[in-house]
Amino acid sequence: MVDISRGSTLGGSGASELFQLLRDGSPRTRAELAAKTGVARSTIALRVEELMSLGLVSPVEDAQSTGGRPSSQFALNASAKFVLAADLGATHATIAVSNLGGAIVGETMGSIDIADGPPVVLNWLIKTARALLKKHGLLMIDILAVGIGLPGPVEHSSGRPINPPIMPGWDQFDVAGFVSEQLDVPVLVDNDVNIMALGEQAFGWPQTENLLFVKVGTGIGAGVISGGRLLRGAQGIAGDIGHVQIARGAGVACHCGNRGCLEALASGPAIARTLSAAGLDVDGPAAVVDLVKHGNIEAIQAVRQAGRDLGEVLTACVSLMNPSVIAVGGSMAAVGDHLIAGVREIIYTRSMPLATSKLTIVQSAAGVNAAVLGAGILAIHHALSPEGIDRMTA
Amino acid sequence: MVDISRGSTLGGSGASELFQLLRDGSPRTRAELAAKTGVARSTIALRVEELMSLGLVSPVEDAQSTGGRPSSQFALNASAKFVLAADLGATHATIAVSNLGGAIVGETMGSIDIADGPPVVLNWLIKTARALLKKHGLLMIDILAVGIGLPGPVEHSSGRPINPPIMPGWDQFDVAGFVSEQLDVPVLVDNDVNIMALGEQAFGWPQTENLLFVKVGTGIGAGVISGGRLLRGAQGIAGDIGHVQIARGAGVACHCGNRGCLEALASGPAIARTLSAAGLDVDGPAAVVDLVKHGNIEAIQAVRQAGRDLGEVLTACVSLMNPSVIAVGGSMAAVGDHLIAGVREIIYTRSMPLATSKLTIVQSAAGVNAAVLGAGILAIHHALSPEGIDRMTA
Known part of the structure; x- marks a missing residue:
């Protein structure tokens, strides 16, 4: 079913939105909550009442309140449960x-x-x-x-x-x-x-409703938050971008049974194989990270190229979902800016100006805790x- | 803000869901509506009451109802407003x-x-x-x-x-x-x-929550419905896939200022240019449709190739959003199955089995009325x- 309503809700999503607004611990009034969620004040009042009766939300001393009137501000009791x-x-x-x-x-x-x-x-x-x-x-x-x-x-x-x-x-x-x-x-x-x-959005970009989280490690996959919601897709495999074919992939066999997949060229093991084939002593993704951190030029070049490969697939993702943040995480994100630089190079070269004018492409803020x-x-x-x-x- | 709740709502989206359930004109009970939307019966009752008082919903004679008890079924008054x-x-x-x-x-x-x-x-x-x-x-x-x-x-x-x-x-x-x-x-x-x-989803695929509508005409663009909602993106340009670069596009100038864009090779005018350059008497997209309908082999091949180009970009879209329906509309959809065949060829070759096991790729059901x-x-x-x-x- 299509939901195209402009306002927000206090049903399934609305309670979450109310919670999101309170999650930072800042006190808010019913009027502020109503304005931010776009929901009727009466509904907000009802929901706040419910959360208060459960001890999850408490009234907060109101600086401007004059004696006798009940406080109009509320805040989350983060440690109630x-x-x-x-x-x-x-x-x-x-x-x-x-x-x-x-x-x-x-x-x-x-x-x-x-x-x-x-x-x-x-x-x-x-x-x-x-x-x-x-x-x-x-x-x-x-x-x-x-x-x-x-x-x-x-x-x-x-x-x-x-x-x-x-x-x-x-x-x-x-x-x-x-x-x-x-x-x-x-x-x-x-x-x-x-x-x-979800972890990246909540802890790095709480105001962002359109975020693409890309994990680069043994495999490559993405978590897609669009319009404030996690996309799952018909079979729950939305974001499974590791097996999109890339231009330079022609002929390279992937463990999925197909050829030329992003994952077969830009994942941690793939980069390690490339360097190993070039004669470097690389026994796995961790060794790649290590080489890059020691300034090895071949390793830096290979990681940069993997970033470009990733950027090729992400350019289509940028066009399809128009995110404002792309955060790159996973074990290979430890190589630092070299991977991101390749991603940026391709996305900023190929995407439409409006799609990239406010697009941030960065390493995951939540890191290993995401x-x-x-x-x-x-x-x-x-x-x-x-x-x-x-x-x-x- | 992230909404990851499993249940549906009767706020902004919930009212729409309630409406979606009633839109087919079939009578439903409060219990059925509660079960389908995942919302408390008390909330459903309140909303039905509201819609009844506005004359938008009416009680329907209940076959099993025994004298004296009010009807428990409701249906939309489609022509109330x-x-x-x-x-x-x-x-x-x-x-x-x-x-x-x-x-x-x-x-x-x-x-x-x-x-x-x-x-x-x-x-x-x-x-x-x-x-x-x-x-x-x-x-x-x-x-x-x-x-x-x-x-x-x-x-x-x-x-x-x-x-x-x-x-x-x-x-x-x-x-x-x-x-x-x-x-x-x-x-x-x-x-x-x-x-x-929205038109395609409502009139062709009312049960489908993950649908990609692709318009191929003078330009190429997509409308993305994911998890039942239209995606808009950070700048409202989600679905703007016409300027994703494709493999065979290298060097072909696009009106956007970039090179190799999908739209520069697979739009109606682009196909017409290709055929015209090959010596055919084609003065625009309508002439391409006409040639295809008359069985012209060069025109059919050009349209099939445009379908493959489209499929190349849509493969990444399939991985990112995992739709269950891709509907192709716009003026070039009039060429019939030749365009869709090219799209299918690439998507079914390149995508992961789980992503295509239940994927339908068809011409728009709503057609010119979409x-x-x-x-x-x-x-x-x-x-x-x-x-x-x-x-x-x-």
Whole structure:
């Protein structure tokens, strides 16, 4: 169904918007909230009342208020409740507790093998989360929801991975149901690039409604936020740009079975292969980063070229979605400006002036924390949605 | 602000969803509406009450209802109110009256010159609309809103064209304000490809939330519906894919000042130039369509190649937004399956299997009516948004 209304809402999205406005901790009046969300003051009042009765929002002493009148300003009680956030990678995982402002109040990192399958990995997640809560003096009753990022395609509405290439045993597994049954709170699941986009947006660009987060590591993928919302697409694989063919890719075989894919030429392993073939002693992406940091000219050139390859695909993305920020993250972002320089070179050369006049192309601001921050945001948004609030008041 | 809530809403988008559910004219119960929109029944009841009090929704005789109990089913009164829809092109315009179901109840076509500037063209629009209402026995009081499509980039939030290349005198002109002042109803303005996407979606693919509408005519552009919403982007130019460079474009000058753009090789005039250079008697895009319809092999080959060029750019779009439908419209769509065949050839060759397993690539179902139908939808959505309903009850 098409939503083309100009105003914002206080339904599913509106509660999130209200929350977004309050998330920075600044006090706001009902009138300010109504003006910013474009929603009727009566509706805002109702929602604020509801959040106040739950203790999530509190009145704030009003500087100009004169004796006797109730305060007209409200602010979020960021530490009234918490969420659990999990970023599961192929071999590493981070579990965190975030407050309602999205700030991480505690985290645990661990080694996992995603190929151990869902019960082993998810039981580890649950055990680790419980230990983390205990360490910080929190109980499950303090937790409103859990957000989980997985290294593969996920059907967000059901919380199940769909044909994930590096996750044997996870296809169609009910991740949300499994965790929810044991922790008894709502569980939201998404792929890692999507939650990285959420983390990047919330922590680096809170005012930006059109952001493209590009992860360059072992693979290449993007998380797309457009009109303030994460795009998922028909099969939940929106942003899967690693297998778009690029001009110089002709003939280069990709692990997907096709040829000339972006990922086959510009991913970390691809750059490492290029340098290795040129005779350098490079055994993987980390060695590429190392060489670039030591000023090796071949490595810098290879990374710059990978940036251009990425820029070629991103030029089409810029035309299609007209973002105001492109943030590049993932392990290869550690090479610094050389990769971004290649991206900028192509996008600024090829795109229409209006599309680039206010376009910022930068390294991820959230950095290595993007994923776990985003998993927290995923959980917070759900917890403060009407559905989540209904659950609290039930 | 990011909205990642799973449930739907009855705020700005929710009212539209409720309307979408009712727009087909089928009766529905509150419980059905609540289930489909994912919103609390109490909220649904409130909204249905509001729409009933405005006469926009009526109770429907319930087959199973037993005497004395009020009917539990509701349906839209599609002809309770109407909207005006205008599709303004460079030299042609269509003005229509649509009912709340989106169906056109009357229309007028006329010749205009968009270069005459806003006052001349918009006064013609207003005069023509008034005459059309009179002809159909309607008054302005029957009209809830006006939707206008323009042949250039539009800042939707302000209703102003932004640097439109073929619309001298229109840059930054307050189109919405000008028309609204004279007709005293809300006026929504958008670019023609966006409204074509809305028209295509509403009338060809009402269940589809991820649709890419591609217009191939004098220029090439796309309207992007993702997650049920029209994407606009940071400057309102999302979908402006005509100037993405393509592999075989190297060196070919484009009117935008760059080289190798899709539009410079695959638009109607570009195909005509190619055929003309090959010695055929082709004086424009219409002649290309004519040749193809007569089975001319060079023309068919040129159109097929244009389809491949388009497919090259659309492959990146498929990866980025994961649509379930790509509909090709615009004047060149009249060449039929030859253009679509080229698009399919490239997309199905290059895209990941999951992205194309359920992807439909077809000619526009709405055809020449897409734009004016979409302009009506634009107006209806606003009229039935909380903002529009507030206006009716005020």
